[in-house]
Amino acid sequence: MASSAFSVARSCNSPSNVTKIRFGHHVKDEYYSIFGKVNFSSKICKRNLILTNVASKVPALAPTPIVPPKMDQETVDEFESKLAAWTSIRQERWEGELDVQGQIPLWLNGTYLRNGPGLWHLGEYNFRHLFDGYATLVRLTFENGRLVMGHRQIESDAYMAAKKNKKVCYREFSEVPKPDNFLSYIGDMAKLFSGASLTDNPNTGVVKLGDGRVVCLTETIKGSTIINPNTLETLGKFEFSDTLGGLIHSAHPIVTDDEFITLVPDLIKAGYLVVRMEAGSNERKVIGRVECRGGPSAGWVHSFPVTQHYIIVPEMPLRYCAQNLLKAEPTPLYKFQWHPQSKGFIHVMCKSSGKIVTSVEVPLFVTFHFINAYEEKDEDGRIISVIADCCEHNADTTILDKLRLQNLRKFSGQDVLPDARVGRFVIPLDGSPYGRLEAALKADEHGRGMDMCSINPSYLGKKYRYAYACGARRPCNFPNTLTKIDLVEKKAKNWHDEGSVPSEPFFVARPGATQEDDGVVISMISEKNGEGYALLLDGQTFEEIARAKFPYGLPYGLHGCWVPKN
Numbered sequence: 001m002a003s004s005a006f007s008v009a010r011s012c013n014s015p016s017n018v019t020k021i022r023f024g025h026h027v028k029d030e031y032y033s034i035f036g037k038v039n040f041s042s043k044i045c046k047r048n049l050i051l052t053n054v055a056s057k058v059p060a061l062a063p064t065p066i067v068p069p070k071m072d073q074e075t076v077d078e079f080e081s082k083l084a085a086w087t088s089i090r091q092e093r094w095e096g097e098l099d100v101q102g103q104i105p106l107w108l109n110g111t112y113l114r115n116g117p118g119l120w121h122l123g124e125y126n127f128r129h130l131f132d133g134y135a136t137l138v139r140l141t142f143e144n145g146r147l148v149m150g151h152r153q154i155e156s157d158a159y160m161a162a163k164k165n166k167k168v169c170y171r172e173f174s175e176v177p178k179p180d181n182f183l184s185y186i187g188d189m190a191k192l193f194s195g196a197s198l199t200d201n202p203n204t205g206v207v208k209l210g211d212g213r214v215v216c217l218t219e220t221i222k223g224s225t226i227i228n229p230n231t232l233e234t235l236g237k238f239e240f241s242d243t244l245g246g247l248i249h250s251a252h253p254i255v256t257d258d259e260f261i262t263l264v265p266d267l268i269k270a271g272y273l274v275v276r277m278e279a280g281s282n283e284r285k286v287i288g289r290v291e292c293r294g295g296p297s298a299g300w301v302h303s304f305p306v307t308q309h310y311i312i313v314p315e316m317p318l319r320y321c322a323q324n325l326l327k328a329e330p331t332p333l334y335k336f337q338w339h340p341q342s343k344g345f346i347h348v349m350c351k352s353s354g355k356i357v358t359s360v361e362v363p364l365f366v367t368f369h370f371i372n373a374y375e376e377k378d379e380d381g382r383i384i385s386v387i388a389d390c391c392e393h394n395a396d397t398t399i400l401d402k403l404r405l406q407n408l409r410k411f412s413g414q415d416v417l418p419d420a421r422v423g424r425f426v427i428p429l430d431g432s433p434y435g436r437l438e439a440a441l442k443a444d445e446h447g448r449g450m451d452m453c454s455i456n457p458s459y460l461g462k463k464y465r466y467a468y469a470c471g472a473r474r475p476c477n478f479p480n481t482l483t484k485i486d487l488v489e490k491k492a493k494n495w496h497d498e499g500s501v502p503s504e505p506f507f508v509a510r511p512g513a514t515q516e517d518d519g520v521v522i523s524m525i526s527e528k529n530g531e532g533y534a535l536l537l538d539g540q541t542f543e544e545i546a547r548a549k550f551p552y553g554l555p556y557g558l559h560g561c562w563v564p565k566n
């Protein structure tokens with residue numbers, strides 16, 4: 001095999017301590033999908049890359065190509081011009097030390113884990129939506145200024161069955177297994193209602209529970225999967241020990257050292273159970289229940305925020321749709337339907353009593369991600385309102401369609417990313433029936449792109465000043481900047497690398513820090529030439545402090561967590 005990005009990974013298994021590979025020409029490359037290898041011509045990096053093999057500390061792992069490939073020339077050509085972000089991961093797993101340019105702060109000791117849908121191929125069949133891909137977990141382990149990267153596929157039942165049968169076997173975000181005949185169609189319907197056919201592909205996020213267990217998540221409850229943060233090995237299902245049932249939950253629980261809070265939508269009698277699980281336990285207990293005020297079904301709840309005393313339950317007019325759930329082919333809004341006439345609402349529940357403190361009608365909104373929320377007090381210290389911030393897509397549902405892989409892969413220079421903003425809900429607690437929704441700062445500050453946010457976790461539920469997210473440098477078809485939002489000055493600092501796609505900026509505070517933005521921001525970048533690197537920005541200046549090239553570009557990832565060195 002010719003020298004290639006792939007061979008870099010393999011070279012790391014060589015017994016020598018340092019593998020130096022010269023790039024700079026077109027080579028015949030081998031692409032490994034989960035279905036095995038395919039040859040295609042690839043243009044790769046015009047510079048030297050030194051990868052240190054730290055076999056003595058972290059053994060680099062052999063690639064594990066799995067099932068024979070089938071790719072027509074058109075698909076192969078498409079890969080050539082595409083960012084690794086929207087391209088399936090090359091192999092099942094890899095790990096090794098990266099060469100660092102710049103300085104990783106010596107206080108940064110621990111592992112950043114990032115999860116996401118990294119594999120979108122099944123033999124000849126290509127998934128169509130970003131959210132369908134089989135989960136790829138990536139780790140960046142920082143230790144004394146050094147950095148080790150590893151990635152590994154999560155061995156969900158859905159992934160293992162797809163690998164074995166070379167077809168979709170479970171209901172994913174948009175794709176549904178094709179019934180072999182009418183009898184199996186009837187059986188599939190029964191399995192849908194029991195939840196047996198829903199995917200357990202945990203491709204959305206990863207959280208560290210208060211008791212140290214690390215769990216990968218998606219919106220199906222059965223997807224909750226325990227992994228080993230050091231080896232990325234799939235350890236087994238996280239089973240809730242209670243009898244609350246439910247098929248789906250929010251993809252983004254609120255997780256602290258003490259508890260795990262989430263929302264369980266009721267798809268029959270429109271509402272949400274608000275549940276809490278203590279650290280160390282597997283038992284969810286009900287805090288309370290919210291009845292939806294709009295109809296005909298519960299609003300999609302990908303995430304929700306909390307304040308110190310309240311749980312904020314959004315009822316988005318983009319609602320789960322039973323008919324769309326049953327359809328074999330994806331609809332324009334997938335499993336959801338837009339119901340502007342049903343209005344949007346925000347419900348505020350008291351965390352300790354489960355009572356609804358207020359429930360207000362708000363302007364129509366579309367959001368995946370809440371950023372944070374906090375309580376506003378008057379001069380006497382009485383709570384008068386709740387502020388809840390989110391990445392808001394101007395009540396435009398077309399963003400879901402923009403996340404189809406076909407749209408992500410074809411950027412022709414046209415500015416097609418719909419506008420988004422930091423949507424700020426102001427929810428009065430004086431019994432007024434309406435809440436406000438406004439932009440927290442001018443959206444031009446961040447190029448009118450806004451998603452994939454994080455904050456300093458110590459400010460969860462508290463008045464905060466800074467948010468980190470992906471914004472836009474236009475024209476673009478996907479958020480392509482890292483942006484630091486200052487909610488007090490109403491300004492943004494933007495980082496951009498032309499043609500690249502950065503993943504969610506993740507803030508890690510410096511131990512002992514007293515300022516909110518004292519720390520670093522971690523992101524993984526997909527470059528337009530198919531390569532990629534880990535990036536570290538200073539939390540305060542938002543300037544680059546270090547980067548480390550990956551052996552090959554990684555697929556786009558969604559959400560992550562920080563596991564400090566114990």
Ligand SMILES: CC(=O)/C=C/C=C(C)/C=C/C1=C(C)CCCC1(C)C
Nearest residue numbers: 131171172173199204218219248335
């Ligand atoms: C990756 C991401 O952000 C969201 C993933 C969402 C998924 C996998 C949702 C799956 C679902 C089903 C399989 C059936 C029920 C509805 C719904 C929760 C959308």
Ligand SMILES: CC(/C=C/C=O)=C\C=C\C=O
Nearest residue numbers: 204368420450451479558
């Ligand atoms: C990638 C994404 C949502 C991910 C959910 O977990 C949203 C991107 C929005 C672009 O503006």
Ligand SMILES: [Fe+2]
Nearest residue numbers: 251302368559
């Ligand atoms: Fe998300």
